[in-house]
Amino acid sequence: MTGTEGGAPEILVRFDQVFKSFRTSRGRRQVALDGFSMSVPTGAVVGLLGPNGSGKTTALKALLGLARPDRGTITAFGRELPADQRFVARRMGALIEGPAFTGSLTGEHNLRLLGELHGARRDEVADVLELVGLDGAAHRSYSGYSLGMKQRLGVAAALISRPDLLVLDEPMNGLDPEAVRHMRELLKRLRDERGMTVVVSSHILSEVELVSDWVTIVRNGRVICDASVPELLARGTSRLVVRVHDAVTARSVLTDHGYTAVPAFGPAGAELQVEPPATRPTPSDGSDVLRLLTERDVYPRELVVESASLEDIYVAAVRAADAATATARQEPRHGT
Template sequence: MTVRSTAPKDTLGEELVRFDGVVKRFRTSLGRRQTALDGFSMTIPRGSVVGLLGPNGSGKTTALKALLGLVRADAGTIRAFGRQLPEGQALVASRMGALIEGPAFTASLSGERNLRLLGELHGVGAETVAEALELVGLTQAARRPYSGYSLGMKQRLGVAGALLAAPELLVLDEPMNGLDPEAVRDMRALFTRLRDERGMTIVVSSHILAEVELVCDRVTIVRHGTVIRDGPVGELLDRGTVHTVVRVEDVTAARSVLERAGLAVTAAVGPQGPELHVGATAADPGPALLKVLAEHGLYPQELRLRQASLEDVYINAIREADAARGATGAAGDVG
């Protein structure tokens, strides 16, 4: 696959894309105006893998479409490769590859033939198509008709199509949808390889938070069309809440005891069944918790400190945003 020169090392981390206060509204079939993006602002550093997270309808896909010129913002600004969009869209389009809202290929043609036709539009030949198929693990299925592909195979073919023009910026909307665990792992390895070996910048929206935590350098969490958390993954996790996991036979009694002691307790279901998550108030709260429980004849089967995961950070951010939304009585979102 012919690849453009990767960005010089001293440019890695520089701003490649910037959204500033972007607003996008749509009119529904009933004539109502609904907001998809409401002051959306984020940056995408060059040479990074950025995860765009949020519930369905939070505005993720609309933001990606605005970057690609598929929808036009009502207000705010978008810049990519130093150019204002959409005015400079034609000048930067060839530097971006994308898979938005699932792949669309001709059902009766093979995966390879579909990519060959797409490659003609980009001016690339059979060798580039073969390399793209190999990158996404579809070499063995290349001659099978697209109609016989599983959902995961279709997703991988879509990613292969987005790679044909060797883009500097790869934009992928739910690329792991329908993939089995092995294929998800392979996709993660592909993103890392494209970033590290080819200097590619990748933006990926996904609901598979564990994978995002593993592969992404930076994460942006969106709710109600607005960015509610943004930053390097490590920093977001460091700012997340640390809690103590308590497994005890009588979960109800233990929760009552701990709450009466003034501790913040939530019930959860862990790998081994029901458990309690207790907000940590010290570097090692274990002895204090054990003392409180033992005084009431309750002896934990497990007591361990747990650092926040990206899932914890995400859920807390969404809950806070929804609570604030409810307090203001704001309308719902689309996109």
């Protein structure tokens, strides 16, 4: 499968304005998806990120036909759901809300039984066990598996039908750092060696940051950010840090030119955190700051351009969405 065609990514799954609410036991309506729209590019690892209760599992369940949207459309493999759910289900493997296996049987036996449903041969079962790193524990009974081993067997079960699209809901939950790393390596291998498209949810950015090509951030049932990782990183503004002996003069030079310069105390002593004027058309690479200062005989000891991390962008997106929600609440609605 190819990830891109003529620059624009080919889209394997698309959610368009999906709404889903549940009735709670107290008879109240709980909105889980509130106009949820996202796209999954073919051949990518997509990180579906969001805080607890933001709607990740509900969205994935809707894709798998385990939750029926109230409104909106979901298309996958060019087919519309739920009408073509069976067609799509044959091409998808999923691990949602923990796997169910028989405790008294070995990992291999559990997987073999599942494989029979999908016509998987014994060597394919062995291959999948090797892929998830369980070949050494294949003949131990499932009840004796650690949490990480259980998660791996769950992923193996999702892979046994040789899917084109793998959907994993919080597969890194409860894993130790070594196992998280192993899971990331596995997802990359599945993408690179088997051409799979992978959707992996998490509420911890660092868990999926290193493996995702594409990031979708969900908040209160709505997608607040849906973009490729390079695009996101380019979107984030970099931060300039200037270390000077005479911070007072440096600050006045910069503020005279419309820059914001906030004094701070960093690991290397006193510094100024500098932001270019909002009117500046391109991000600053620091040369403008250096020129302004040296023209006034202020020579920085150090000037660092710190580019925004995905975490900065995540936090900024969440804050912007919260601010927009607060504004919408304050403003009276017209015509809706």
